[in-house]
Amino acid sequence: MTATMVTDPVIDxxxxxxxxxNVFADRSSRVNRARVPAPFPVHRWAxxxxxxxxxxxxxxxxxxxxxxxxxxxxxxxxxxxxxxLTDGAVPLRQGIVVDVKLMNKILELDxxxxxxxxxxxxxxxxxxxxxxxxxxxxxxxPASYPCSLVGGRIGTSGWSLIGGxxxxxxDLVISFQIVLPTGELIWVGDGGGRKxxxxxxxxxxxxxxxxxxGTLGIVTEAVLELVPRPEAEFAAFFSYPDYxxxxxxxxALAKSGLATLAGVxxxxxxxxxxxxxxxxxxxxxxxxxxxxxxxxxxxTTDEVRPGAKRLLRIGKDTGGAYLGDEISQGDWASxxxxxxxxxxxxxxxxxxxxxxxxxxxxxxNWTQLPAVREKWHxxxxxxxxxxxxxxxxxxxxxxxxxxxxxxxxxxxxDVGIWEQELDDEAWDAWVTxxxxxxxxxxxxxxSISACHGACREGEVDLVPEELGGGWDxxxxxxxxxxxxxxxxxxxxxxxxxxxxxxx
Amino acid sequence: MIGFRLSAQRPPDPRRVNDVVVQRxxxxxxxxxxxxxxxxxxxxxxxxxxxxIVDSRWEHLAxxxxxxxxxxxxxxxxxxxxx
Ligand SMILES: Cc1cc2nc3c(=O)[nH]c(=O)nc-3n(C[C@H](O)[C@H](O)[C@H](O)COP(=O)(O)OP(=O)(O)OC[C@H]3O[C@@H](n4cnc5c(N)ncnc54)[C@H](O)[C@@H]3O)c2cc1C
Numbered sequence: 001m002t003a004t005m006v007t008d009p010v011i012d013x014x015x016x017x018x019x020x021x022n023v024f025a026d027r028s029s030r031v032n033r034a035r036v037p038a039p040f041p042v043h044r045w046a047x048x049x050x051x052x053x054x055x056x057x058x059x060x061x062x063x064x065x066x067x068x069x070x071x072x073x074x075x076x077x078x079x080x081x082x083x084x085l086t087d088g089a090v091p092l093r094q095g096i097v098v099d100v101k102l103m104n105k106i107l108e109l110d111x112x113x114x115x116x117x118x119x120x121x122x123x124x125x126x127x128x129x130x131x132x133x134x135x136x137x138x139x140x141x142p143a144s145y146p147c148s149l150v151g152g153r154i155g156t157s158g159w160s161l162i163g164g165x166x167x168x169x170x171d172l173v174i175s176f177q178i179v180l181p182t183g184e185l186i187w188v189g190d191g192g193g194r195k196x197x198x199x200x201x202x203x204x205x206x207x208x209x210x211x212x213x214g215t216l217g218i219v220t221e222a223v224l225e226l227v228p229r230p231e232a233e234f235a236a237f238f239s240y241p242d243y244x245x246x247x248x249x250x251x252a253l254a255k256s257g258l259a260t261l262a263g264v265x266x267x268x269x270x271x272x273x274x275x276x277x278x279x280x281x282x283x284x285x286x287x288x289x290x291x292x293x294x295x296x297x298x299x300t301t302d303e304v305r306p307g308a309k310r311l312l313r314i315g316k317d318t319g320g321a322y323l324g325d326e327i328s329q330g331d332w333a334s335x336x337x338x339x340x341x342x343x344x345x346x347x348x349x350x351x352x353x354x355x356x357x358x359x360x361x362x363x364x365n366w367t368q369l370p371a372v373r374e375k376w377h378x379x380x381x382x383x384x385x386x387x388x389x390x391x392x393x394x395x396x397x398x399x400x401x402x403x404x405x406x407x408x409x410x411x412x413x414d415v416g417i418w419e420q421e422l423d424d425e426a427w428d429a430w431v432t433x434x435x436x437x438x439x440x441x442x443x444x445x446x447s448i449s450a451c452h453g454a455c456r457e458g459e460v461d462l463v464p465e466e467l468g469g470g471w472d473x474x475x476x477x478x479x480x481x482x483x484x485x486x487x488x489x490x491x492x493x494x495x496x497x498x499x500x501x502x503x
Numbered sequence: 504m505i506g507f508r509l510s511a512q513r514p515p516d517p518r519r520v521n522d523v524v525v526q527r528x529x530x531x532x533x534x535x536x537x538x539x540x541x542x543x544x545x546x547x548x549x550x551x552x553x554x555x556i557v558d559s560r561w562e563h564l565a566x567x568x569x570x571x572x573x574x575x576x577x578x579x580x581x582x583x584x585x586x
Contacts, residue, residue, distance in 0.1 A: 137571075231572065231573045233575050233576065276523075309581050325577050325579045351538055353543060
């Protein structure tokens with residue numbers, strides 16, 4: 001078990017490594033890096049405040065910080081944008097937070113081999129502002145596009161709203177440099193060539209070092225894919241009178257085989273009812289608009305226009321009514337904005353309360369969506385019956401496959417939580433509900449998480465069940481690579497890897 | 504310079520849209536102030552500020568389209584060409 005020992009000499013050594021301006025032991029720097037936007041037991045905030053924050057500027061500094069942490073056995077928690085929704089960047093054992101935000105430079109733009117090399121603290125929106133001058137973009141587009149950073153995208157193995165066309169983070173990051181938990185710097189990718197997209201040499205280490213939530217090291221540089229900047233965008237939103245029709249239509253649209261199709265998303269009746277509370281696109285809709293399916297396409301104009309005609313025909317033939325350009329275009333352009341707004345929350349008497357947003361993000365096959373939906377809403381309804389601080393914000397199912405957007409769906413139930421009213425009893429009930437939600441996903445042949453990771457309280461208990469024999473391999477890998485359990489200890493139940501003492 | 508104008512300050516009276524929403528300006532919906540009483544109070548906004556926020560929102564959406572692609576294809580136009 002890692003112990004925390006951040007003392008003045010340690011801070012002096014950190015200053016020696018990172019410089020006096022890049023080490024922060026003051027209260028506000030630490031308190032502000034204790035949580036992420038996922039629901040948080042605010043009544044237990046103090047348990048998660050790190051001892052010290054460093055903002056390094058080079059890979060070598062990070063390597064030295066990690067080596068120091070091993071010498072003193074201090075936990076290290078990597079942090080990028082701090083927008084992760086599975087508590088990855090929340091320090092569970094205090095220690096050193098390595099915040100990569102100052103490492104935000106573009107290091108090389110290679111328009112011939114179509115790559116851009118960046119530091120991990122760069123944000124995709126800012127990166128694309130530069131890239132579009134050269135007729136290319138980096139198409140990793142999470143709903144957190146304006147605020148999450150490349151390091152966190154790799155740390156979570158993120159999911160992109162336009163992944164059906166361009167792939168998700170794991171498909172778009174070609175190779176990267178990582179500081180291992182013992183401080184060595186290595187490059188991983190497909191094989192050895194930094195700009196090679198496909199190789200059969202050796203083990204496929206790129207995937208191992210993605211989505212580990214900072215438990216296997218800190219990414220310090222990454223080579224990213226470039227695609228031509230799209231000439232044309234097309235978005236079509238369709239309405240339906242019932243879930244069954246909308247669900248079948250979703251399947252038909254996703255299976256259309258149209259190469260420019262970037263995503264199809266189905267909003268259920270609960271989501272529509274929630275949007276009618278305060279969303280200008282949905283308030284004026286007639287009552288028989290009960291479900292909505294949204295689609296989007298990107299590519300050359302020559303591909304998108306005929307593809308869009310075909311998509312409109314499929315939507316109509318499968319029972320959808322086109323909601324018009326204003327909603328389709330405007331709502332698609334709002335895709336990054338709608339989530340973290342606190343005033344969507346309502347008590348059952350309709351009164352507005354400030355609530356934070358929680359979302360479950362399972363991967364569920366298309367055939368299982370209706371059954372999972374019923375069970376998840378039941379779990380949240382029971383929770384709401386007991387505690388007024390929980391509010392069902394509806395569900396959506398979004399095409400999940402990279403390049404082939406059919407088969408399985410990122411399935412989200414959004415829940416509002418009035419955090420200020422949390423106490424231990426409500427928090428425990430919440431954790432139990434999350435465990436129940438995860439159990440439904442596994443029982444239906446799905447996966448607990450499509451994009452955020454599965455290390456929050458509650459759901460994490462079921463990770464061994466989901467992974468089966470793979471869970472034992474995961475523990476062995478952790479123990480071999482991080483013998484002193486320095487990197488983000490306590491996450492993913494990985495303390496179990498050390499149950500008979502450190503190796 | 505344009506001086507103080509009362510109409511730029513005071514929003515028009517609301518008209519009810521449904522049980523939970525009222526409307527003071529075209530295309531701008533507002534949560535019924537009666538629902539923002541017990542736990543969270545609604546802010547008073549001068550009319551010009553509401554207009555500024557709405558205009559900025561349209562600008563933001565236009566920016567987001569232009570950020571991702573050179574042009575936006577219209578579904579309405581495609582459908583009317585099919586007919
Ligand atoms: C409004 C909103 C919408 C969202 N929508 C999406 C979405 O559509 N798709 C999606 O995938 N996610 C989404 N998320 C979740 C979140 O944005 C992603 O998980 C994102 O990848 C986190 O990036 P970050 O830079 O904020 O990372 P952080 O939260 O700082 O870190 C995430 C994890 O990565 C680790 N980490 C950070 N930096 C490094 C590094 N350099 N090396 C190794 N590990 C590191 C951290 O320790 C942590 O475990 C959303 C979040 C919000 C708030």
